[in-house]
Amino acid sequence: MLYPWQESQWQNIRQQMKQQRLPHALILTGASGLGKLSLANHIAATVLCESNQNQEICGRCHSCQLFIAGSHPDHNLIQPEEAGKQIKIEQIRQLKDKQELTPTVAKWKTVIISPAENMNINANNSLLKLLEEPQKNTVLILISAKPEQLPITILSRCQKVSLSPPPKENAIHWLQQQSAVAKQADDILPLLKLAKGAPLAVLNMLETDLINKLQQLDDDFESLLQGQANPVLLAKDWLHYDLLMVFNYLQHNIKTRILKIQEQDSNCDSAQYWTIYDCIIATIKLISSSNNINKTLLIEQFMVSVIKRDLNKTSVLNR
Numbered sequence: 001m002l003y004p005w006q007e008s009q010w011q012n013i014r015q016q017m018k019q020q021r022l023p024h025a026l027i028l029t030g031a032s033g034l035g036k037l038s039l040a041n042h043i044a045a046t047v048l049c050e051s052n053q054n055q056e057i058c059g060r061c062h063s064c065q066l067f068i069a070g071s072h073p074d075h076n077l078i079q080p081e082e083a084g085k086q087i088k089i090e091q092i093r094q095l096k097d098k099q100e101l102t103p104t105v106a107k108w109k110t111v112i113i114s115p116a117e118n119m120n121i122n123a124n125n126s127l128l129k130l131l132e133e134p135q136k137n138t139v140l141i142l143i144s145a146k147p148e149q150l151p152i153t154i155l156s157r158c159q160k161v162s163l164s165p166p167p168k169e170n171a172i173h174w175l176q177q178q179s180a181v182a183k184q185a186d187d188i189l190p191l192l193k194l195a196k197g198a199p200l201a202v203l204n205m206l207e208t209d210l211i212n213k214l215q216q217l218d219d220d221f222e223s224l225l226q227g228q229a230n231p232v233l234l235a236k237d238w239l240h241y242d243l244l245m246v247f248n249y250l251q252h253n254i255k256t257r258i259l260k261i262q263e264q265d266s267n268c269d270s271a272q273y274w275t276i277y278d279c280i281i282a283t284i285k286l287i288s289s290s291n292n293i294n295k296t297l298l299i300e301q302f303m304v305s306v307i308k309r310d311l312n313k314t315s316v317l318n319r
């Protein structure tokens, strides 16, 4: 499936297919919630389609049917065995063995690796060999929201296709058409900010009743600020959320509080909020930079630093 905000990237790729100069390796980058995997699937399905007239999927041929059913023998999707875990060298080695075989149904072979930054060092090295000696009629598509975590040796061998969020008016319009929960633009806008403009992330928020969860997060945060929450118990609840979303939301929450204090009383001390703000930024950095963090410990540490901030100034926080 193609999303409207992927149109220009798709047309470029389509043009390259038409001129038979599609590179053997691509990397699709951009924030999560922009549909990178959908675009990768669309590219792979088009490459494999037997009819493929004018670089469009026919949807009817044997290849298309197999692809739709998720059982195309010439297509491989490499993902971590468990969400959030590493992609291991064995997975890339198996891929290498398969790549050396000739395609069975289609004329081409396609591979999607997602998320590519989850490959460990050995997997990266193994993939590098594959990229250095490309097989004929093979298209390899890497997907990454954090390409900076990939070795430059891999990045330099892939054509980069960057996806960016659509203008907010377009995103709102698209969401209003999609969501079963019809929402006013005013309701969607804060969610869109929270999702850094990624429409599919907002759709997920709307479908999973995230608005109520955010209300709960507000209450939790308030009780932390008041020193009334138990970090160990609360951390268990927060583990069920998307942590990056939680801390992006808290960053937004604390900014609003600081602005409010500054508007109400310019002499008032907002230093404690800035301390918490720094903790939030540090936590976001940790979450973004590593796939192997102890999430429980990270949340507990954050909660303890919120509770333990300068207690003499609690009166300011209670305003």
Ligand SMILES: [Zn+2]
Pocket (backbone or CB within 6 Å): 048, 049, 050, 051, 052, 057, 058, 059, 060, 061, 062, 063, 064
């Ligand atoms: Zn087809």
